[in-house]
Amino acid sequence: MGSHADDQNTDVIRRMFASLSAGDYDEMAARFAEDIEFDLPYARQGSLAPFVGRGPVKDLLTGVFDGSFDRFAIEVDTTYPGADGETIVVEYRSNGTYKHDGSTYANRYVGIFRVRAGAIVFWREYHNPEAVTSAIS
Numbered sequence: 001m002g003s004h005a006d007d008q009n010t011d012v013i014r015r016m017f018a019s020l021s022a023g024d025y026d027e028m029a030a031r032f033a034e035d036i037e038f039d040l041p042y043a044r045q046g047s048l049a050p051f052v053g054r055g056p057v058k059d060l061l062t063g064v065f066d067g068s069f070d071r072f073a074i075e076v077d078t079t080y081p082g083a084d085g086e087t088i089v090v091e092y093r094s095n096g097t098y099k100h101d102g103s104t105y106a107n108r109y110v111g112i113f114r115v116r117a118g119a120i121v122f123w124r125e126y127h128n129p130e131a132v133t134s135a136i137s
Contacts, residue, residue: 006081009115021073029058033119072096107131
């Protein structure tokens with residue numbers, strides 16, 4: 001059975017994804033610590049990851065989702081709380097529709113998060129890079 005901190009951390013992640021899915025990027029970013037670190041190890045070559053700071057992370061995500069998709073939703077599948085009370089591993093999936101041609105984008109992810117004092121301080125996301133490549137080719 002999870003602890004109260006585990007439940008709070010899961011809630012922060014779920015609310016952040018709900019805000020992102022709704023296109024409410026201000027509310028999404030309100031879940032980030034001022035010094036959040038966001039890392040995408042499988043991002044395209046030449047990306048500037050990791051991104052540090054609430055503003056840069058919000059700008060990155062807003063640009064990607066608002067710029068590329070008519071619709072984009074993320075759903076949490078499973079969470080695995082860490083023993084330290086801050087770390088949580090999350091399995092999630094996305095489903096979206098590209099603006100440029102109406103095609104569907106879907107992917108699965110594993111994210112490692114650290115939540116401190118109700119704010120996300122760290123987010124490292126692993127995703128299927130083949131889904132990204134096939135969607136943009």
